[in-house]
Amino acid sequence: MILRLYRARVLEGQESRLARIVRDEAMPRALGTPGLLSFQPAVRETPSGTEVAIVSTWAGFDSITAVGRDLDTPLAMPEIGRIVSDGRADHYELVIGEARALPLRSALLRLARIPIQPNAEAAYYEAVRDWAERLLDTTGLVAFTLGRRVVGRQDEIVAVQVWQDAAALREAAGPDLARPMGSPELARFWAADPAIEHFDALTAVEARPDAPAILLVDGDRRYMHATPAAARLTGHPLSRLLTMRVDDLSPARDRADIPKLWDRFMDDGSMTGPYVVARPDGSEVEVRFAAKANAPWPGSHASLVVPAEDGDAGQDLDLDRALVEAGFVAKY
Numbered sequence: 001m002i003l004r005l006y007r008a009r010v011l012e013g014q015e016s017r018l019a020r021i022v023r024d025e026a027m028p029r030a031l032g033t034p035g036l037l038s039f040q041p042a043v044r045e046t047p048s049g050t051e052v053a054i055v056s057t058w059a060g061f062d063s064i065t066a067v068g069r070d071l072d073t074p075l076a077m078p079e080i081g082r083i084v085s086d087g088r089a090d091h092y093e094l095v096i097g098e099a100r101a102l103p104l105r106s107a108l109l110r111l112a113r114i115p116i117q118p119n120a121e122a123a124y125y126e127a128v129r130d131w132a133e134r135l136l137d138t139t140g141l142v143a144f145t146l147g148r149r150v151v152g153r154q155d156e157i158v159a160v161q162v163w164q165d166a167a168a169l170r171e172a173a174g175p176d177l178a179r180p181m182g183s184p185e186l187a188r189f190w191a192a193d194p195a196i197e198h199f200d201a202l203t204a205v206e207a208r209p210d211a212p213a214i215l216l217v218d219g220d221r222r223y224m225h226a227t228p229a230a231a232r233l234t235g236h237p238l239s240r241l242l243t244m245r246v247d248d249l250s251p252a253r254d255r256a257d258i259p260k261l262w263d264r265f266m267d268d269g270s271m272t273g274p275y276v277v278a279r280p281d282g283s284e285v286e287v288r289f290a291a292k293a294n295a296p297w298p299g300s301h302a303s304l305v306v307p308a309e310d311g312d313a314g315q316d317l318d319l320d321r322a323l324v325e326a327g328f329v330a331k332y
Contacts, residue, residue, distance in 0.1 A: 001037070001094035002058045003147030005111075005158060006074050008087035010043065010050040018043070018052065021079050022202040026103055030076060031218065031299030035063025038101040038143070039076040040162055042109040042199035052084060053109065053199050055160050057097055057145060064091075092147025092158055095125055096132055099242035100218060101143035104225040107162050107201040108169055112180065114157040115191040121148070121155050124189035131182050135161075140168020141239040154191060162201060164238075211326035213305045221246040221262060224300060227326055233287070233305060235279035251278045265301075269293045272317065274308060290317035296328040 010018055022041055030039055039056035056076045058064050067075045072087050074080050081087070116124050132144050142162040148155050163169040166177070173181050180187070180194045213229035223241045231238050234249055247258045254276065265271045272290045279285060286308040295302045304319040323329045 001097075002061055002064060003092040003094045003097065003145060003158065003160070004054075004056045004058060004064065004075075004089055005092070005147075005160075006054040006056070006072075006076075006087060006089040008052050008074065008080075008084035009048065010052050011083050011085060012049060014083035015043070015050050017083055018080055019202060021077060021083075022103055023204050025079055026077055027204045027297045027300070029078075030102055031297055033067060033076070035059040035066065036076060038097075038099060038145075040101055040103055040107075040109060040143075040160075040201055041077060042201040044197070044199040051199075052080070053111070055109070055111075055145070057094055057101075061091070090149070090158075092149045095146045095148050095157075096129060097143075097145035097147075097160075099143035099145065099239065100222045100224045101145070101162060101242055102224055103202055103204045104216070105142060105164065105201075105205070105238075106203045106207045107142050107164055108166050109199040109201045110161040110163065110169065110177075111197045111199070112157075112159040112161075112194040114159060114194040115151075116148075116155040116157055116189055117191045118154060120189045124157075124186070127186055127189065128182070131186060135172075135181075136239045136243065137237060138168075138172050138239070139237055140164040140171065141237065143239055143242055159194070166198075206327035208325070208327045212322040214322055214326050214328075215241075215303045215305060217246055217301050217303075219299060219301075221258075230305060233285065233307070234277055235281060235283075240280075249277050251276055251284060265291060266293055275305075277305075288317065290319045292319050295319070296323050302328075 030036055035058050037057040041054045043050055043052050054074055054076055072089050140163055145160040147158050178196055211227040213233050214227045215230050216225040218224055222245050226238050226241050247255050270292050275287050275289050277285045277287055287305050288308050289303050289305045291303040293301050304317050304322045
């Protein structure tokens with residue numbers, strides 16, 4: 001798999017147009033592009049103007065070239081090609097990154113370029129996987145991705161973290177956002193200190209922290225997003241959910257039935273009923289859900305979930321209204 005980092009300069013006066021493209025066109029384009037696993041656009045202000053960065057992951061290099069032969073164009077968001085200049089893309093082998101991360105939450109994007117000491121690559125990847133496993137359970141982290149490429153005779157790493165906001169990152173990393181994370185356990189592998197940059201992640205959804213418990217999955221039953229209420233209900237932080245599938249939230253005794261239920265859901269286009277969620281502490285919670293296929297976008301499938309004990313709320317689940325309340329849909 002490939003991690004792609006595209007960067008360009010936004011033409012003066014086009015910043016609001018860029019935001020509109022992300023809000024109105026990014027999600028349908030991402031969900032309809034074969035081989036595109038995740039992508040996150042973000043911007044930052046520099047002395048020479050606004051810079052955009054688009055981090056995306058792909059099933060393979062063939063998936064990238066099938067979309068466009070010009071590797072220095074914004075493949076995940078081709079519409080922005082008319083409002084940027086000096087675009088350039090770097091490609092890395094994806095080492096860590098199972099998250100179905102998409103622009104569904106306002107966030108802070110943190111990029112770190114890390115040169116690795118010669119002959120230390122295997123040990124570094126093992127250490128960073130252990131570290132990342134702990135990081136994924138950190139409240140406020142949305143996604144973590146790591147790629148590698150060879151520059152000269154040395155491995156260069158790009159580590160991408162998407163955080164809910166700067167406050168969440170400060171809580172995990174400390175008040176100095178320029179300080180590398182993972183030190184001292186990872187620092188022994190670095191050939192030099194990481195070069196760190198921060199961007200404001202752009203979103204296709206108006207985030208609302210009081211939104212109902214909504215889960216979004218793609219056609220492979222992989223979680224794409226969860227509102228804070230849904231993350232609390234399942235017991236998993238968003239970053240962990242984005243590495244999971246619907247099957248993973250079911251008790252082991254029920255997992256063999258999931259493919260058949262999923263096929264019926266996709267055939268019918270909607271489904272309601274009871275469900276049992278297996279939480280990471282070993283407990284189970286009975287819920288009621290209402291699910292709708294191809295909502296709020298083609299290729300995404302939404303579920304509204306409430307605890308079964310909520311009585312009337314569990315009997316009358318209005319998913320369409322909940323999507324409005326959560327900011328996915330502009331009007332009811």
